[in-house]
Amino acid sequence: MADYEQLDTPSVVLRADLQRLFDSLHARGYETIAPRVENGAIIYDEVTSVDALPAGWTDEQEGGFYRLEGRDDGALFGYTVGPQSWKRYLSPPIRRLWQARKNGDGFEIVHEDAPTPHYALIGVRACELHAIHHLDDVYLGGSTIDADYQQRREAAFIVAVNCGKAGNTCFCASLGTGPAVGPGYDLALTELVTEREHAFVVTVGSERGADVLADVPHRPAAPGEIDLAEAIVAEAARHMGRTLETTGLKELLYRSFEHPHWDEVAERCLTCGNCTMVCPTCFCFTVEDTTDLTGQSAERWRRADSCFTTAFTFITSGSQRASAKARYRQWLTHKLATWQDQFDSLGCVGCGRCITWCPVGIDLTAEVAALRAEEIGQPQPEAVLEMA
Amino acid sequence: MATKRKPRLAVWKFASCDGCQLSLLDCEHELLAVTGQVEIAYFLEASRAVMEGPYDVSLVEGSITTPGDAERIREIREASKFLVAIGACATAGGIQALRNFADVKEFAAAVYARPEVIDTLKRSSPIAEHVFVDFELRGCPISKHQLLEVVGAYLTGRKPNIPTHSVCMECKMRGTPCVMVAAGIACLGPVTQAGCGALCPAYGRGCYACFGPMETPNTTALAAWWRDELGVEPIDIKRALRTYNAGSESFRKESEAYEYADH
Numbered sequence: 001m002a003d004y005e006q007l008d009t010p011s012v013v014l015r016a017d018l019q020r021l022f023d024s025l026h027a028r029g030y031e032t033i034a035p036r037v038e039n040g041a042i043i044y045d046e047v048t049s050v051d052a053l054p055a056g057w058t059d060e061q062e063g064g065f066y067r068l069e070g071r072d073d074g075a076l077f078g079y080t081v082g083p084q085s086w087k088r089y090l091s092p093p094i095r096r097l098w099q100a101r102k103n104g105d106g107f108e109i110v111h112e113d114a115p116t117p118h119y120a121l122i123g124v125r126a127c128e129l130h131a132i133h134h135l136d137d138v139y140l141g142g143s144t145i146d147a148d149y150q151q152r153r154e155a156a157f158i159v160a161v162n163c164g165k166a167g168n169t170c171f172c173a174s175l176g177t178g179p180a181v182g183p184g185y186d187l188a189l190t191e192l193v194t195e196r197e198h199a200f201v202v203t204v205g206s207e208r209g210a211d212v213l214a215d216v217p218h219r220p221a222a223p224g225e226i227d228l229a230e231a232i233v234a235e236a237a238r239h240m241g242r243t244l245e246t247t248g249l250k251e252l253l254y255r256s257f258e259h260p261h262w263d264e265v266a267e268r269c270l271t272c273g274n275c276t277m278v279c280p281t282c283f284c285f286t287v288e289d290t291t292d293l294t295g296q297s298a299e300r301w302r303r304a305d306s307c308f309t310t311a312f313t314f315i316t317s318g319s320q321r322a323s324a325k326a327r328y329r330q331w332l333t334h335k336l337a338t339w340q341d342q343f344d345s346l347g348c349v350g351c352g353r354c355i356t357w358c359p360v361g362i363d364l365t366a367e368v369a370a371l372r373a374e375e376i377g378q379p380q381p382e383a384v385l386e387m388a
Numbered sequence: 389m390a391t392k393r394k395p396r397l398a399v400w401k402f403a404s405c406d407g408c409q410l411s412l413l414d415c416e417h418e419l420l421a422v423t424g425q426v427e428i429a430y431f432l433e434a435s436r437a438v439m440e441g442p443y444d445v446s447l448v449e450g451s452i453t454t455p456g457d458a459e460r461i462r463e464i465r466e467a468s469k470f471l472v473a474i475g476a477c478a479t480a481g482g483i484q485a486l487r488n489f490a491d492v493k494e495f496a497a498a499v500y501a502r503p504e505v506i507d508t509l510k511r512s513s514p515i516a517e518h519v520f521v522d523f524e525l526r527g528c529p530i531s532k533h534q535l536l537e538v539v540g541a542y543l544t545g546r547k548p549n550i551p552t553h554s555v556c557m558e559c560k561m562r563g564t565p566c567v568m569v570a571a572g573i574a575c576l577g578p579v580t581q582a583g584c585g586a587l588c589p590a591y592g593r594g595c596y597a598c599f600g601p602m603e604t605p606n607t608t609a610l611a612a613w614w615r616d617e618l619g620v621e622p623i624d625i626k627r628a629l630r631t632y633n634a635g636s637e638s639f640r641k642e643s644e645a646y647e648y649a650d651h
Contacts, residue, residue, distance in 0.1 A: 039592060041565035064617065066570045083565045093561040270606045272578035273553060277560035291544045293421040293536065304561055309553040310603045324604065359556070359568050359578050360613045 008204055010226055011218040013189075015076070015198035019050045021159070021187075022122075024215035030120035030157055033089055035082070040068055042082035044089070047122070054079065061167045061241075061352065063361025073193045077123060080167035081351050085280035086128055087135060089119050090152050093277075093304035097287070102296045110297075116151040122159040124185065126178030127170075127349040129160055131280030133184060137343045138283045157208065160185035164232045168241030169352030171365055175246060177349045179236040187213060190229035201229040242352060242365045245372065249346070253337035256371045257329070265367055266325035268360055273306035275354035275362070276331065281347050286311065307331050332364060395444035395543065397422075398430035400464055402450025402457050403484055403512060407529035408475035409433045409449050415532050422536070425543055441467030445542055447535075448521075451477040451484060451512045451635075458509070458518055465519035472538060473515040476528035480600050481635030483528075485512040488635055489647075512635065523548065528598040528632035531583050551582045552603040555595050559586035567594055574614050576628060579605035579638070600633040607642035622649030 013021065022032050026048065034047035037054045047053060058071045059079040071078050100107045124132070136153065139146035163170075163179035172178030181188045186209035189200040201221050204210045221229075256262075276282040286305035291298045305312055308327050313320035321327045339347030348364070355363045399409055413434060415422060429439035446468035452458050465471060473479050481488065487495065488511045496503035515521055525538055534550055541548035551557070555577035559566065567573040567589045575594035577586065583599040601607075607629070614620035620628075626646035629639045 039565045039567075040570040043563065043565060064569055064613065066565075068570075083560075083570070084563060088563065268606075268609045270554070270578040270609055271604045272556040272602075274556045274560065274566070274578070277557060288549045289546070290537070290549060291540055291546065293418070293425050293540045293543060295544050304557070306553070306557065309551070309557070311551065311553070324606065357566055357569055359566065359575075360609055361617075 008210075010221040010229070011202045011204075011213065012221045012225055013200045013202050013213075013216055013218045015050075015200070017217045018076075018200065020216040021212065022048060022050060024212045025120040025122075025157060027215070028157075028212070030118050032120045032122055033086075034122035035077070035079075037068065041066060042068070042079055044082075044084045044086065044121075044123075050076070053077075058165065059167065061169045061356045063169065063355050063363050064358055065361070066356050074198065075164070075191055075193050077161045077189070077191050078165060078193075080163060080165060080170055081125055081128065081353060083278055083353065083357050085278070085351075085353070086121050086124060086132060087280055087283070089117070089121065090132065090135060090156065091139065091146070091149050091283065095148065095302050097300040097302050099297060099299040107298070116155050118155045118157075119152070120157040120159065122161075124158050124160045124181075125163055125351075126160070126181040127172045127351040128280055129158070129181055129184050130177040130349040131351070132158075134281040134343070134345065134347065134349070135283060137345070138281075141343070157212070158185045158187075158205075160188040160205075162188065162190040162229070162233045163236045164191055166236045166239040166241065167352055167356075169355040169363075170240050170350065171242040171244050171352060172350035173237045173240045174242075174244040175346060175348065175350040180233045185209070190232060192225060192228055192232070194228070199225075201225055242350075242355070242363070244348075244350065244365045244368060246346070249368070250337040250340050252368070252371060252375070253333045256375070257333075259371055259374070261367065261370050261374055262325045262329045264370075265328050265362065266323060268362055269324045269328050270360060271308045271324045271327055272359060273308040274357050274359060276306040276308060277304065278353040278357040279335075280351060280353065281335075281349060282306070284312070307334070328362075332367065335364070336368070394425065394427045396429040396439065396442075397426040397539075398441070398443040398446045398464075398468065399428075399433065400430070400446060400448045400450075401432070402448065402461065402477070402515075403453040404450030404475065404477040404482060406433060406449070408478075408527070409447075411474075411530050411532045411535055412447070415536060418532075418536055422539060426539070443468045444470060445539070446471045447474050448472065448478050448515050449474050451481045451514060452509070452518055453484060453512045454508050456507070461515060461518050470522045470542060471515075471519070472523045472525055473521045474525045474530050474535070476526065476598065476600060476632040477512075478515045479524045479526055479636075480633040480639075481512040481514050483632050483634070485635030486630060487512055488640075489630070489643075514635065525550070526581055526599040527583055531585075534583055553582055554578050554602045555580045555582050555584070555586050555589075555599070558582045558584070559589050562586050562590060564590045567592060568618070572618055574618055574620050574624075574628065576610070578602075579607050579610050596631060597629075597633055597639070600636050601638040605638045607638050608645075611642055611645075622646045625649070 053076045139149040160181040185205040188203040310319035335347040538548045568575040573594045576597040577595035580597040581599040581602040629643035
């Protein structure tokens with residue numbers, strides 16, 4: 001799908017025909033996962049009807065604050081990202097790796113042939129598409145391939161959505177990860193809600209995207225509609241609530257290992273792990289073995305873990321990052337600096353989830369700004385050398 | 389191979405409501421699996437038949453509140469190879485540890501017709517304050533899944549998988565939007581140990597900290613946020629911290645910062 005050459009001009013699908021997109025995906029065997037409202041937030045769940053999308057809802061976000069609010073235009077995607085991300089579907093937080101049964105003196109592996117879920121992820125934002133590519137780097141880019149991830153990822157159909165609104169904790173524009181979606185989607189939508197029409201400008205990103213669009217009534221987009229779609233996204237780019245200066249970011253963090261600001265953050269940090277759980281690129285997990293009471297069967301489970309738990313670095317001499325300071329520093333430094341050495345990119349996509357969903361509103365953009373500001377006037381040590 | 393004797397399990401009760409012992413009876417069909425693997429040697433809530441010690445595993449419910457308790461727990465420890473304290477009473481002193489913040493004599497005088505016959509300690513204390521405890525299983529009440537995990541781990545000779553991180557981790561794994569962030573509800577989840585499966589937030593309630601403090605609780609930062617951003621009154625912060633795990637070190641200390649709050 002990556003090498004699909006996009007030659008067609010964008011199309012327009014009317015709001016009234018969008019159900020046909022869901023229907024086409026169903027007919028092709030996809031389970032459609034899309035945004036919907038639950039418990040005062042927009043989550044990603046199975047949605048089979050366009051009517052179940054969060055029509056007329058938007059969100060207000062701040063550090064440690066999220067509220068849904070109504071909007072009067074009936075837009076289906078008129079909000080930014082919520083507490084969940086697509087990693088929930090591509091790399092589930094809890095999964096059994098294998099199970100075994102006792103067999104005389106040894107044991108036998110119980111084979112499970114669960115079919116790979118075929119998800120159509122509908123409403124993937126630009127930052128989230130980047131995050132999925134980061135998960136690809138982690139799970140598929142090294143010498144060990146995560147087969148479960150690979151199967152889910154290859155099966156997934158991606159309907160991306162360009163953001164027509166920037167959130168108050170968004171900063172993708174600073175990182176070049178949005179708000180316009182980049183490559184890697186099957187179909188990309190931009191929602192137009194004008195007095196004349198409620199429609200979607202649709203761009204095709206893959207052969208299978210083209211096949212699905214063929215099932216949905218559409219017409220070529222008029223130049224005015226294409227211009228409007230671009231203007232909407234450009235407007236979102238101008239309204240980012242946060243910014244993150246990326247120049248020399250890696251060197252800044254490497255220089256800041258002993259910075260006093262980490263102590264200040266540690267006073268506020270709850271070490272609860274929420275930031276890592278909501279982060280669309282945090283991928284860490286732990287593996288647990290369990291046995292039943294009779295000792296006749298054993299199971300190995302994979303469970304999401306976090307660099308904020310003490311067990312994460314627990315070895316014979318205890319937890320290696322005992323203090324909140326060490327844990328927050330590790331997380332931020334990995335996201336913004338060591339990730340660059342590992343994967344040649346930032347581990348952050350600017351979605352702002354860690355800011356909004358931190359129960360006490362710790363803001364990584366503000367923490368980086370503080371590290372920078374408190375450095376001014378100080379003697380500047382040499383930048384550390386690139387790690388081999 | 390010599391015939392293996394089934395490990396003997398004993399269940400003991402101190403000052404408590406019996407809810408944690410009930411969790412064992414609540415195991416229902418798993419209970420049969422338990423009795424298949426261990427000999428229930430002492431469990432008065434289940435059977436009058438008792439066997440003499442020593443016991444391989446002792447599950448101890450309840451807190452130490454009388455001089456007699458303090459003596460009896462030493463005897464139980466002597467008779468037990470492996471001792472597990474179960475529940476908030478046994479691990480933190482329970483709700484009855486509220487006495488630790490007040491004058492017990494005053495209570496006794498207010499409640500009993502003849503307070504002089506009441507022989508009680510000034511404090512309600514957890515089992516680990518009196519004897520060595522091999523494992524502490526938290527909760528008010530404990531989770532039957534965690535109890536089975538601890539028993540299963542003991543029988544297999546492996547480490548039990550009992551996480552000590554926050555409830556938030558479970559909440560996020562479950563997919564529940566944060567009630568504090570999305571609804572402004574005061575929630576103790578960030579400072580509370582997992583184990584319940586983040587039950588209350590899943591039903592739109594804040595966490596009550598039934599499983600006690602998580603491994604590295606920053607109660608001060610959470611309480612400050614409640615006060616400054618959620619408008620929680622200082623007295624309500626104190627009350628939130630003074631429930632089943634009021635006697636735990638971190639909740640006690642933080643609640644004492646609000647000791648003289650009257651609104």
